[in-house]
Amino acid sequence: MNKILFITLIISLGACQSKETKEAESNEQHHDASATNSETMDVKAETKAGNTQEDAMDNLITEYLNLKNALTADNAKDAARFGEKVVSEISEFDVDSFTSEQKKIYDEVMDDALEQAEHIADNANNIAHQREHFAMLSRDVDDLLGVFGTSKVLYQDFCPMYEDGKGAVWISEYKEIKNPYLGTKMLTCGSIKKEL
Amino acid sequence: MLRLRYFKIFFLIGFGVLVLIQFYQPARNMDEGQVTPLHITEVLDIPVNVRQILQTSCYDCHSNNTNYPWYSYIQPGRILMEYHIKEGKENLNFSEFGSYSKRKQENKLDRISKQIKANDMPLRSYTFIHRDSKLSESDKIEIVNWVNRELKQK
Incomplete structure (x- = not known):
């Protein structure tokens, strides 16, 4: 006992x-x-003394592109890792120095973008789920680019097949098509909509 | 004989732990009937039947007002339930739907219809216990149609 x-x-x-x-x-x-x-x-x-908004946007885009390339390679683990980086870059924007137009877009889009990136980070074992959120994140990033601009040469691409023909955009640094929604299965499916 | 004794002692310890954790009763997720202006029913125009479905099948985990069943007072069930509620509210809180940006509201609605179509929500572990929260085929169609109408307006 x-x-x-x-x-x-x-x-x-x-x-x-x-x-x-x-x-x-x-x-x-x-x-x-x-x-x-x-x-x-x-x-x-x-x-901060320089062009902070564009810098913040450039950093965000860099991580977004890393995320996109991970999805293109069907690598869910890397996608989750870069999803987390997107989350941290989003919080690096200097909200105080926004113009009213920037503020409007930021309020409208940022909490959504943040959430999409979080979901991508949390689903390292479910690439289909990551891609669903990537579609929404891409739309947000596209809108942010419209207001904050970037020093990079980028292309807005369109995948007509995603989500049963509803389609989805993505932002790419390549002129040739490398589709992050269909991955290695149909890598070259899609088209350039415009150059940014 | 010794083995029996071991068994008895482990049983007693287990029972003791079970009794002790009954005293752990954290604050409940209830808003006492206070509906804020941010609640989805205040923000969007929702048909009565859809409201009813949301109430019975979603609000327990996705709002600030959970309808606690009697067994929720028994631990460790309660701990599990609070965990589900916390996670549910983090992802979508109907009580604070109005605080989301337009874009987020849109995407939330879109996700609702997708989750329901894929039978991912309500969670199976939840409908297994809450039989009445299981969505019928017509329930699903009603929600999906309502979401489509909302998204078209946006």
């Missing part, structure tokens, strides 16, 4: 301890994260 009590005590103590160390670990990680955060903040503060 005593032996058993002793054993349960040991086990529960062990459980408590491992929990504590875990907490300590996560605290540490937290600390690291905040440290890198302040570093990136500094970088942002420096660039």
Whole structure:
């Protein structure tokens, strides 16, 4: 009887301890994260003097294109990773310096874009689901480009087959078609709608 | 004989834990009948039958007002239920639909119809217990038609 009590005590103590160390670990990680955060903040503060909106848009586009290329290669894991990066880039916009037109689009589109990117990040094992959200994200990014502009040469492409013929747009840095909705199955399906 | 004793002790410990967690009863997801101007019924024009379907099949997890069944007072069922409600509200909260941007509202409606068509919602684990929340074929058609009408107006 005593032996058993002793054993349960040991086990529960062990459980408590491992929990504590875990907490300590996560605290540490937290600390690291905040440290890198302040570093990136500094970088942002420096660039603020220049054309911040376009920079923020360029960074967002870079991660969006990475995400798109992951989907093109049918790589759901990478897509999730870059989805997370899209999420963080979206929060880097300097809302205070917006013009009223920029503010309007931002309010209208950003919380949607954020959510689409979050869903892509959360579905590393479901590429069909990621693509559904990518279609909505692409529409948002397209609208943002219209207002914030970019220094990159981009193309707005259209996939007529997606969602049973409803179709969907995507933004690409390539002149040739590389379809992120159908992936390697039908890579070259689609057309350029316009150059941005 | 010793084995029986082990069994008895484990049983007692298990029972003790079960009794103890009954005391864990976090705040309930209920709005006491307060419908804010952000509620979907205030923002969109929803036909009565669709309202009814949303009420019985969706609001338990996707609004600020859950209709708690009697067994929700028993742990650990309650913990599981609160987890579902939290996650459900994060993804779509009908009580705060008006706070979403137009674009987000549109996409939410679109997702509703897709999830229902794919039989992904309501969750099977939920309809298994809440039999009346299961959507019939005509329920599904009514929701999909309503969503299509809304999206056409936008």
